[in-house]
Amino acid sequence: MPSTLFDKIWDAHRVAQTPSGAQLIAIDRVFLHERTGAAALGRMAEMGREVFDPARVFAVTDHIVDTRPGRTDATPMPGGEAFITQTRAACRAAGITLFDVDDPAQGIVHVISPELGIVLPGCTLVAPDSHTCTQGAFGALAWGIGSSEAEHAMVTGTLRLQRPRTMRVSFDGALARGVTAKDMALHLIAAHGASGGAGHAVEFAGDAVRALDMEGRMTLCNMATEFGAMAGFIAPDAKAFDWLAGRRFAPASFDGPYWQDLRSDEGARFDQEIQVDAATIAPMVSWGTSPEESLPVDGQVPQGSQRVHDYIGLAPGAQLAGTPVDAAFIGSCTNSRIADLRRAADILRGRRIAPSIRKALVVPGSMAVRRQAEAEGLDKVFTDAGFEWRMSGCSMCFYAGGEGFPEGSRVISSTNRNFPGRQGPGIRTHIASPETVAASAIAGAIADPRDYAPDGSTQAEEAA
Template identity: 60%
Template sequence: MAGTLFDKLWDEHLVEPQSDGTDLVYIDRIFLHERTGSIALASLEAERREVFCPEQVFCCMDHIVDTFPGRGDETTMPSGRDFIVATRHATQEAGITLFDLGDPRQGIVHVVSPEQGIVQPGLTLVCPDSHTCTQGAFGALAWGIGSSEAEHALVTKTLRVRRPKTMRVVFSGELSPGVSAKDMILHLIGHYGAGGGSGYAVEFAGAAVKALGIEARMTLCNMAVEFSAFTGLIAPDDEAINYLRDRPFAPKGKAWEQAKEYWRSLKSDAEASFDREIHVDAGQIEPSVTWGTSPEHAVPISGAVPIIDAEDMPGLERARRYMDLEPGQRLRDLPIEAAFIGSCTNARLSDLRVAARVLQGRKVVEGLRAICVPGSMQVRAAAEAEGLDEIFRDAGFEWRESGCSMCFFAGGEHFGYEQRVISTTNRNFESRQGPRTRTHLASPATVAASAITGRITDPRDFL
């Protein structure tokens, strides 16, 4: 019977169906980070439970570490040190590979995992972090879980999961110049809602997806969770496979050839049927930006805040007031106070290159706070080798060490009360980037262009 890529991956990992309607699914690899991983490991220790296969478990210090040059275990987030020290201790005790502060491989988990070749097509990978779906870009089944489920996976190498339905989102045609994967996913969520993918594993397909580089595909899959999908995934092709060649944890020699043959077989059959299909004409997508406090509040950059009936739509009205915008107000030219380039969504080398292209020979507007936090220390080093750091610095951007940084406010550094930020991150929730901070989500090109003018700006004006 014809199957979807998702079905093939699920069936390959199905240990056995349970009488309670869930499936017991085998988990190949697990990632942890110091925020939630520390608690999961502490809980296992308290209950005298052991990690079954520690050589398949990895951990990053990314969530609450500082990103200032010269950083150490002390953090601007109160008590951050406790998380760092506890994680270091617990991973060492359990025999888990840790990408610690000071390690040139350190960075954001969903950037580090592909860089190290830990995620590979066809495997299952979970992490107590909702953006684990990022790694589905390699044709892996990768999804975010809670801490209790992480404990379950660590101890039993399985999870009890109800099989999700399948959806295919086909982006046909070709993206216009200046439009990126970030705009594709914002466009999708803007049209179909933040709950649009609820209950589905979403395969992204179509000519416009095929044309994306592997890093852009990660951006697309990254925000599948903002669409409420179980996960996002893309069939692996030579673009994905070649990226993994010679990575530290990727297979080598004969094993590489063997793996490659299997990876190339991983795709949805031509006759496979999905529970739902969505078609998007990629040529119609504009650079996108959010106006409100949910990723579904995304509009084309030429768009405006909707006209809201406050009685009928209290949620939208609340978002509009929080963002301090008028009904019908245009997003373009809206003044901003800060610009942020970072996060597991948009802080890979290709993202930094696009932003640098916009920034080259230009300066951010006076008084604007502009920060770039590379997705990993390897991304940072690669960017420096190309001289991108100088472009960012010359333009007036801070150039940081790697971590999740101000993608979220953890009690330490933040963008400030009621400050308006344009950001390459994934969540514009109330107070996400600081107390009452107002976040507009956009692509790296849009953020860079807006930093130059001090207003929300169409990047095509600069490219």
């Protein structure tokens, strides 16, 4: 029988089936962060349990670290320093590789894992973070788990799971100018809902997906959890293998039948199929408190629940474009890679953000991305435009009681979630691509990135 990519990875890692029908799956990699890592390792130590194979477990300080230059263990989050120091001690005691605050390889977990070749095609990787599915861009089965599950995976090298259903989402055709992987994800979620992928392992396929660079593929897979999916992934091709080649933890070669057979067979059956015409996708912006409440940037706000309209401050029928914004954010595990920063910088080059923008930040996804951006002069483009240039971390995406935007701000943001409080109490977030964030920061209001050509002209000037 023809097999899906999911079937091949799952079956290769199946250890046993339990009497209840759940299956025991081997876990190749576990990645921890300081928000929950120290607690998991601490409970294991208290119970006298050791990490099964420390070489397969990694940790990073990313969630609550200070992203301002010159940072130390101190963090704006009350009590946050203890999370960092305790994680450091616990990792040292367990023999786990830690990418600490001052490590040149430090960064957001889902950004540095691919950079270092920790995630590999066909592997299983888990982390106590819902956006672990980002790494499915390399043909891995990667998903978020709870802290107690992380303990189980570290001690036994396995997890007990119910086999999910399979779904293939095919983006057919080509994307229009100015449309990105972030827009693909928001278009899908807006059309099928934030639970459209619930209970499924989702394979992204089609011409538009294959045309994406690896950064774009990571963005698309990152948003699979916002679609409700257990995991999102893309069959690895030459782009994926070439991107990983030579990375610190990657193998010397990807030759061999296992690597090269990581694709769904012709005729493989999925439990559900969704087809999307890529040419119909426009730059998207969220208008409510869920990614499913998104629409094309030139659209009108639809009728939603009164609670959502009251919170976001937009009435049904209002034009989304032109809505004033107070702050702008480019970063997060969704859109903070070098390709994201290059595209945003192309729009900002030679321009300034509007005087009404009270705070604008760029937070690179890793210190490696930061160094690359500085080598290309992108940092100067951002600072000349009026953005702050930060160090890597989850700053301003994962609000943990530390640094925030000015009270009551409406933020245009490249993050992945817009529920109340995600970027701080009372902050109203509109999620969009980095290009849309850059264009909106210039305009001082939600703006169409297609109106801002990289050469400094507007769409109207181009047409003339």
